[in-house]
Amino acid sequence: MLKLFKHLKPFAVSVIVVILLFFIQSLAELYLPTLMSDIVNEGIVKNDTNYIIHIGRIMILVALGDAVCVVVANFIGSKVAVALGRNLRDILFKKAEKFSLHEFDKVGTASMITRTTNDIVQVQQVLVMIMRMMISAPLMCIGGIIMAIHKDAELSIIFAVVIPLLLIFIGVFLLKGLPYFRVMQEKLDKLNLVAREGLTGIRVIRAFNRINSEKKKFKKANMEIRDVGLKVNRLMAGMMPVMMFSLSATQIAVVWFGGLRIDSGHMQVGDMMAFIQYAMQIMFSFLMMAIMFVMIPRAQASAVRINEVLGMEPEIVDKENVSNVQGDKRGYIEFKDVTFNYFGAEQPAISNISFSAKPGEITAIIGGTGSGKSTLVNLIPRFYDVTEGSILVDGVDVRDMSQETLRSKIGFVPQKAVLFTGSINDNIRYGKDDATEEEISKAADIAQATEFISNMKDGFNSVISQGGNNVSGGQKQRLSIARALVRRPEIYVFDDSFSALDFKTDARLRAALKNETKESTVIIIAQRVSTVMDADRIIVLDEGKISGIGNHKELLNTCDVYREIVYSQLSEEELA
Structure with missing residues (x-):
């Protein structure tokens, strides 16, 4: 996929702006729980209304800045992804125009259509996800852990148990799910081929009364892609409950052990509330990464298929300095x-x-x-x-x-x-x-x-x-x-x-x-x-x-x- 991302060079400035905006947005979200902790510890506990109003205004400004960064970043990111998709389709089409009939025979028309449409859409979608999450998710995870340790180092031991378990689970999911994504694109090729033949050959199909057999052929191809899709979706369906269970279990553990530490005087109420927020941010960052890992393998399979076409060198090419070669026997x-x-x-x-x-x-x-x-x-x-x-x-x-x-x-x-x-x-x-x-x-x-x-x-x-x-x-x-x-x-x-x-x-x-x-x-x-x-x-x-x-x-x-x-x-x- 990285080979395709070299085509992002014309949009380098836009990509940097998107990354910076998401970076600022992540910092803002990490700062909000600390402000809330201060309101509870310094404002509510001490009954200081002016302090509550002052910090509340800061929170509103930070939240507004967070929202503006997200909207602008998503807008620019979507434009970059769509533009990349447009450019890749253009490059792929121009490349195909240079192919000899031999290259067309190797790739196949139906597969070429899938690569120019569905495969590029997969890459396009994952690009938006990567631009959003490759900064937000790691920063939220690492920043959340640092801030949680800052609030209470002993309570942060909970993450030492939860995070390795999540990493193992995501790794197992990737190993199981990765092979299915390439198969899914290949099945989509086959479906396109059957649909294309069924539509272009409709006269012959009707003339030989083969409508039912073509329906069966299409149904078989459709069922094959459905079966592969179900296998992938079952993996995803199994992943989400585990992630949500981990999130809920972590919250319960934080409240339970945090309550004990408040009762013993080692932790303030505001700090525990901030700690819960940081715990949620850490878990949601893993959830975002899990979603990204779901999309990346399929996009990677699509990227491999696109690169396969882009990497094909046409067998029939012009020699250097041939444009002026003209014979002296017209039409011979x-x-x-x-x-x-x-x-x-x-x-x-x-x-x-x-x-x-x-x-x-x-x-x-x-x-x-x-x-x-x-x-x-x-x-x-x-x-x-x-x-x-x-x-x-x-x-x-x-x-x-x-x-x-x-x-x-x-x-x-x-x-x-x-x-x-x-x-x-x-x-x-x-x-x-x-x-x-x-x-x-x-x-x-x-x-x-x-x-x-x-x-x-x-x-x-x-x-x-x-x-x-x-x-x-x-x-x-x-x-x-x-x-x-x-x-x-x-x-x-x-x-x-x-x-x-x-x-x-x-x-x-x-x-x-x-x-x-x-x-x-x-x-x-x-x-x-x-x-x-x-x-x-x-x-x-x-x-x-x-x-x-x-x-x-x-x-x-x-x-x-x-x-x-x-x-x-x-x-x-x-x-x-």
Whole structure:
């Protein structure tokens, strides 16, 4: 947790002010019982009304100062904690933005959301508690003991019995409770994952009538976090009665033995009243520390999870002084003996891939499911880095270019069309921030999206709901294609981006693309032979390796894998 608190540096002055205010507040509370003792011993016993009024005024001023310090300190402390939470969320999000897909695979989306929200809230809450109690509790405890000894050293022997017992109890509680807090956060991850899948996959769940099974899955995850929470709460429930019993037993012991000392003339009534107050302050300081120890382990578990993300170094980073690296071959792509392994996989996803794609040409990639088509194109914008070999863009190894420069050259349309909450205009403009209305309209025309957009109530200003759930799969794909087109990049990558289109729309779209992308390099992944048969170059993948390269006619004669794909989709009349 201390690693996270280094982010408090911008708030150092505020933290010091809070600590000073709580320090003053603790001193004030330690001073009040002494004033009360003086009123009893010097004022009430001696019937000195002026002395009572004088000390009473001082007590009121001290109490007011105490209250002001607490209010101001809590206000500033809360602001610091909230600001720290804001900064940590910002740092965590920016860190996640730099991660390669491999880091996301390791952490998991649901866990990342929990770490950015619930885990940071835990740290935020404990910070307020620490700022309040790390000064107040020890000072009240130590100061209370000193003041109690000052009032009556012999009666203070009571604390020599009670305090060690309390320390042993709190230590046992910590040893038992600590393991549960990390488990609780992990169970919360699982709950978030189940809830997220249940909500995002609601169409599939209903289509397969799996609502009851999803309810059971959620109930199981919910019950698991409940069970862990109950174990922790049972420990807390057992702790509080022990603390209150200790407090009450200490008070009884002070009154009993204090009464005997008053009766023997070794102690004044006012001193015993002050001693009782100091005893309560000492016990309450232990109660505060116990509460703090309850919160710290869970916050510590959360801090470890946050630091785990902050400590992750992205695998894909820019080399030094790469921002100005530019190639002399605009849009030219070359794969040189590229091999790629996913983390933990026994076999490479793709092996010894070599080919080139030039501006003005369409390079199509086709193959069976799991043949490595998407993996191959994901290496071009450096979503992953190659295991062996190299990929050149504009004649420069992609690892020698900045990621921003590299990706600015690419218009990428992913296999799963992703739209963001906002208007259609906003979604298309996502490809180019300063795109004009004319550029957006032209991109939509080429993507064959204008017709369905114009039929929507607000046209280009129509709102896309979360995940694009208010448009069809084909409409999502066309908007994703328009988003890439508005960018006018050197390289277009279409990762199976026409699969949800009917044959007529597919044909019109490819014809429009041909004119628009004639000066760019185009790479198309497709399952349909009709989509790729007019390409300048077709690369056939089989089990991660190139089975053949050529145009449609050449591959029909030379590549068995391609021939098998073609005959499975087209009749002899269509081939003729």
